[in-house]
Amino acid sequence: MKNGSKNPRQGNNILVIGGTGKTGGRVVERLKTHDIAIRIGSRAGEPPFDWENPETWAGALDGMDTVYITFQPDLAVPGARKTIEEFTSQAVISGIQKMVLLSGRGEKEAELCEQIVMNAGVDWTIVRASWFNQNFSESFFLDPILVGHIALPRGEALVPYVDADDIADVVVESLLDNKHVGKTYELTGPRQLTFRQITEEIANVTGRDIQYNSITMDEYKKILGEHQVPEDYIWLINYLFTEVLVEKNSSITNDVEKVLGRKSKDFAEYAGETAATGIWNPDAS
Numbered sequence: 186m187k188n189g190s191k192n193p194r195q196g197n198n199i200l201v202i203g204g205t206g207k208t209g210g211r212v213v214e215r216l217k218t219h220d221i222a223i224r225i226g227s228r229a230g231e232p233p234f235d236w237e238n239p240e241t242w243a244g245a246l247d248g249m250d251t252v253y254i255t256f257q258p259d260l261a262v263p264g265a266r267k268t269i270e271e272f273t274s275q276a277v278i279s280g281i282q283k284m285v286l287l288s289g290r291g292e293k294e295a296e297l298c299e300q301i302v303m304n305a306g307v308d309w310t311i312v313r314a315s316w317f318n319q320n321f322s323e324s325f326f327l328d329p330i331l332v333g334h335i336a337l338p339r340g341e342a343l344v345p346y347v348d349a350d351d352i353a354d355v356v357v358e359s360l361l362d363n364k365h366v367g368k369t370y371e372l373t374g375p376r377q378l379t380f381r382q383i384t385e386e387i388a389n390v391t392g393r394d395i396q397y398n399s400i401t402m403d404e405y406k407k408i409l410g411e412h413q414v415p416e417d418y419i420w421l422i423n424y425l426f427t428e429v430l431v432e433k434n435s436s437i438t439n440d441v442e443k444v445l446g447r448k449s450k451d452f453a454e455y456a457g458e459t460a461a462t463g464i465w466n467p468d469a470s
């Protein structure tokens with residue numbers, strides 16, 4: 186059923202930027218169970234959407250009334266603010282009435298981008314997330330797990346990892362229900378974990394020998410450079426490890442439960458589900 190104008194649930198035509206990514210892919214799967222038109226915003230999308238090419242934006246926004254915004258690579262990178270300013274202006278010109286922004290917890294620069302969305306003159310919800318569980322299965326920490334050796338700095342840092350399934354559930358609620366307009370949600374999981382504890386949990390659930398080795402930030406940057414990781418990406422990783430992995434960002438919130446009426450997913454549950462997919466089995470790849 187299409188939503189009537191008096192229905193507090195809205196969003197008939199939703200552009201999901203990053204709609205094949207960690208959160209966007211899950212958002213698209215959930216939206217498919219509703220009678221709404223979904224368009225994936227990505228470089229491979231139809232029409233294509235590229236953050237680095239503003240000429241692609243109007244085509245992707247055309248005919249849409251709601252947008253889920255996941256920025257690449259991160260709202261903290263130099264230039265992101267200008268891009269978000271230009272994109273939100275175009276979105277309003279194109280007729281967007283609601284924006285749901287995925288932001289990073291503890292990133293001062295990302296909060297400036299949140300302000301731009303809040304002041305764009307349309308409905309908004311900010312979903313500010315802690316680090317995702319899925320970084321260990323769908324992103325940059327997967328390879329070290331497959332190799333069986335995780336070497337990372339900040340081994341003592343406590344991170345309240347949040348699950349991308351919980352983020353997607355909150356995002357979908359925010360896209361579809363107007364009671365979330367004007368709200369900022371800070372999402373974490375239910376437990377703080379160090380890299381060493383994460384390594385132990387994954388080793389236990391997979392039955393594999395995986396070692397954690399604490400290194401300095403300088404050693405990590407050197408390793409990334411040796412692996413031909415681009416300078417701007419090394420800058421971002423350094424930023425995330427030094428600015429985000431700090432004590433003030435380690436507290437646990439109950440915003441997942443506030444929005445969804447259920448507990449957030451624990452890392453152990455994520456690890457069990459992920460191990461069952463075989464993705465942490467190096468012989469399967």
Ligand SMILES: NC(=O)c1ccc[n+]([C@@H]2O[C@H](COP(=O)([O-])OP(=O)(O)OC[C@H]3O[C@@H](n4cnc5c(N)ncnc54)[C@H](OP(=O)(O)O)[C@@H]3O)[C@@H](O)[C@H]2O)c1
Pocket residue numbers: 202203204205206207208209226227228229230234235236237255256257258259260287288289290314315316317320324
């Ligand atoms: N990972 C974390 O722990 C964490 C925590 C808090 C916040 N965040 C934020 O989450 C956001 C990323 O969201 P995510 O993890 O759900 O997505 P993701 O998995 O990083 O994104 C992949 C998606 O983005 C698309 N994409 C990549 N480059 C693009 C470009 N230049 N233009 C348009 N689309 C592009 C990809 O499709 P194509 O390849 O087809 O373009 C794909 O659909 C970032 O802003 C990050 O700061 C992440």
